[in-house]
Amino acid sequence: MTDSPQVVSGPEGIAIAAAALRAGQLVALPTETVYGLGADASNPDAVAEIFRVKGRPTNHPLIVHIADASVMGEWAAEVSPEAQALADAFWPGPLTVLVRRMATVGDWVTGGRDTVGLRVPGDEIALELLRAFGGGIAAPSANRFGKVSPTSAAHVVADLGSDVAVVLDGGVCAVGVESTIVDVSGDEIVVLRLGGVSVEALADVLGFRPRVEQTRAVVGEAVAPGMLAAHYSPAATVVICGVGEVVALAGDLLSDDAPDVVVGVLAPHVIDGLPAEAIELEPAGEGVDYAYALYARLRQADRLGITHLLCVPPMPVGVGAAVLDRLQRAAASSGLVG
Template sequence: MKDTMIVEIYPTEIDSRLMNECANILKQGGTVAFPTETVYGLGANALDSKAVKKIFEAKGRPSDNPLIVHVAKTEEILPLVKEIPEKAHRVIEKFWPGPLTLIFEKSSIIPYEISAGLSTVAIRMPSHPIAIRLIEESGVPIAAPSANISGRPSPTKAEHVIEDLIGKVDAIIAGGACNVGVESTVLDMTGQVPMILRPGGVTKEMLEEVLGEVVIDPAVENPNEINGTPKAPGMKYTHYAPKAEVIIIQGDLNNTVNKIKDIRLSYEAENKIVGVICTDETRDKYEEGIVKSMGSRKHPETIAANLFKVLREFDDTDVEIILSEAVDNVEIGQAIMNRLKKAAGYRIIEAE
């Protein structure tokens, strides 16, 4: 077990000495967990195969699940890719830094482990001040998947990272809560038409305003469409799952509430402990049991920010079954439903 250093750094007042210590760990081939605007990431030098392997070991991550490389400046992409298509320049100018990952044809310096043997590499520029500063101080591109045990809900607070990775990584930067709350949108720029491989904070509608036609990979809705190595992180495996079984109920909102109540009663008749994930608009409709709201349907960005936190909170209870309301599968709701479906292993019940 490693002796993990926990470092408190405030985004508004970054301590140069502490940041330098963490950057040195990365330079020396170590692992550092750090906050981004989406979720906490577990970082290592993206150009060091041995360092990258430590990420997979700490997370228990399948080796055929590619990683995202983080940079601090656009020009840092150039050595990592074969070319930057014209359409990529457009979205970089509009959405970087921010929660958007772009997939390019990779250059020869990208280690096999980063791309899981694919000919492509995923790159993004985070907007979180701690993440940017860490990349700048370390002087290397940083490979960083979410800083959690593989398959568990992604970490949006330092406490989540500590719970999962203490003793498994060299350092954890505690830098407050992440404000977006779901991982970045992944956009494949290697084909004729840009393709979303993972929905996130930059929505299809936002991308279409800049690029025109944008399509969504069929595997986003149906993971059975994936053959072999997935093209982007998080496509192939059950993810974001708490310890309890998750079931999604979708349909008309009133019907959904009633269906959840009926299902809860049937499980409780079997002496199962049932929890409910709802929204602010329906919270008062569930009078009994362990009920947690993700946020407001009027402000779906609050649901995105709270989703993983709520899933993790259930791990501190005795709940065996979690019944979750669905949200509208549009704009940021696509990202929310993508994560919820993976947490549920795609188990969905229609409320009729």
């Protein structure tokens, strides 16, 4: 066995990846959000490998990626008018709908729940793979459980190595944060995870602003991915702070008698007055730009040996709200949520 997976691209790579999925192997695939760790959703042994490789609890549900909204009925016991409206508006794209599952959908995908998350990804390579494979692909993010999601094939290789058979290289993910998850399985439409489709955009389609679930779940209780209190965590301690606080906080950390402290700063714009010893990462911009850069910057912080990353979040509107959510969950691993 080699230490690295087979990295492929182009039409030949898609054929190799589809064959690997049919053989019950794991394939890392690009999407517009993050890279997914994919397996044949109908194969319990293959899906079990996802949980083993990630170190993910088996009762933590997965999202099933499908090639087209027309096959929702193969997975959903019922497609409500709201579910159909959201699919029509945002698929292919960074939206997952949580629906009541068909009896034929296995517990190995749903974590034993009576719902299943479905998504048509907005990445042409992912769609070509789904069409070539001919079935649903269960795929969480292609990284170890709880850690920073990958937005490039190189991130996947660095994280998982030969634990994944094939990595389908589609370049850097265009959105950079995970899909929005909307529960349409009950009487109330609820956003379970903020993501690449904003609440404002959902409201435009639904005709009302859906409630955003604020509960921070523990392992075993989450009905969808991305709901755990602590998640998306780099090795660095993440501290959320306002633009008016960051200079003083950096100075305090560096002035303490702690020679091993390395302070980094991530903000939408350049911060004036930082201590010379602080490492200022390239500004991430606002909204969609911050989302695109976020996970790469968190990984960069770890490569630079940063021990404390001070993060000034973007404005919490549009996709900026999803960025703030990810930063809060990353900070929760350190108990330092701003």
